[in-house]
Amino acid sequence: MSGFNAPHCGSLRASDEGRDVELYGWVARRRDHGGVTFIDLRDRWGAVQVVLRNVDAEVRLEYVVRVKGKVSRRPAGSENPKMETGEVEVVADELEVINVSETPPFPIEDPEEPDEKTRLEYRYLDLRRPPMTQMLVLRNRVNRIIRDYMEEREFVEVETPILTRSSPSGARDFLVPSRLHPGSFYALPQAPQMLKQLLMVSGLMRYYQIARCFRDENLRADRQPEFTQLDVEMSFCDEEDVFSLMEGLFAELWREILGVELTVPFPRLDIKESYLRYGSDKPDLRYDLEIADLGGVLGGTKAEIFRKVLASGGVVRGMSVPSGKDMSRRELDELVTVAKGAGGQGLAWLPGPLDKFLSEEERDAISRATGARDGDLVLLVADRRRKAETVMGLIRQDVARRRKLVRKDEWKFLWINPTYLFEEDDQGHLTYAHHPFTRPFADDMAFVAERPYDVRAHAYDIVCNGYELGGGSLRIYDPRMQEQVFQLLGMPLDLIRERFGTLLEAFTYGVPPHGGIAPGIDRIVMMLGGTDNIRDVIAFPKTQSMSDLMLGAPSEVDSQQLDELRIRVVPPPKSGS
């Protein structure tokens, strides 16, 4: 028996009328009328109605069956416009149950989704649900379009190792112990960053890879410990080359998959402006809410809370909510909870309890700065700059969602560019915002000693509808500039040599100017598939606590394996003791 080349259940159409077919699939639904029974037979391509009359067989949901019969046009009036195959049915004269099925732990055909936990435990059944199967197919189409696009432009896909060495980006590594070198470990790649730059030294000129990356950091709805990037690096390029390459790719994906024509080039937004106006480095521009800095208009305020914050170097930010005066106290309290949940002090609003602490001139100035009109409500946050921005950004999202201000049919792509070379770490020290090979604006290096935080970098993120879809930069190829950056960072020579030695040495043998980018494929598929859950676009994902509920990973291993690796496990301290 081979059903491999059998016609697809989901592909039968009126034009197939009269064909004798043999179908293989799963029983998706059964409608037993006594004398006649209908089953919907499902395969990867869809489902078709099979008519069983005088066919003797016990069929239940999810049984695997073979059906022999004739494709017929359905009797007039009984067509089902809801099914792709609804014009036809297969009149069976033979039905074989190849395998029976237990009642599945959740219904395969129900549009209602079961609990995430159950889905992940029985992932193979979850993937049998048609929307999930379709998501896998979609992801495959995305990969294929990407490969075609890159190949057409003469990029070469190169595979890089999974067992590698810690790379110069800031996340925690996953480690793999070495049996032959006890006490030494491989690291799984956070990204093939250094290797793709080495390939530029190799003269490959145009590299790409659909690359698996691993980061041992805490998860979010759009973050998994292992994820896939379209890793790209190119020689002799400038930013415009990277931008137009990517704009072309996204335009192609959106056209092919959604039939949507994106407007290119994408707009660009300075990272500082993005934080100021939207409270985020990945703003969702499908709604118009904008944040204003109120430090200027409140410079001389007598209102204690604002005065204090400003005096200690903090900021006051405000945002007007159109017709927001109708917001209930309860709704405002919920916003306060959002603010506090993000670590903020709270949230104030105008008009509101604060009115009496502000002069009329101040209130007018706030209205002007935030663009508030009659009937609008101004939300205010006072805090350290970073915190105020985070809080305002979350409030902005929340307000947009609850007031239904999001224009759901829009695709708001933009580049976050330029960005800045350095940022402040926890201790207030200078540190690199990206990675230490990010190329600064050459002109800005003139004032690097005086105003290091104002030095712009040739680095960019691509953002769509509030998601960061990828980021990259042009890299430093001038050894003197590189040395200068390391010096500014105060990195000791031996540390530099240890972490970046290979790359720096390679750069002494003729390095071309180069740069790249790495869009996240999982998030791209999320956008195209219309889901906000990254687990939906990964066949076998992990939970928020990084468990695989189906396989039971991670698991303990037997002591013999540990002995071989010369590893001893120190049990975690009991909590409370």
Place this chain on the structure above:
RNA sequence: GGUCCCGUGGUGUAGCCUGGCCAAACACGCGGCCCUGUCAAGGCCGAGAACGCCGGUUCGAAUCCGGUCGGGACCGCCA
């Protein structure tokens, strides 16, 4: 490391705030019977959960409190 939400038959929900009428309701599914044109088929009958786990409060807890485990969202973290 922190904050918040959730955990009730196979599945999805209700009940929980305002303890007792809840050995727990509804729908789907499941088992049986009837039915030759349905398509979330229909009709009748039936089985199935002491309410994640542990402890406490109380005369009495699915409902209140504490802890714990698991899932989710977010902050920190992470490109």
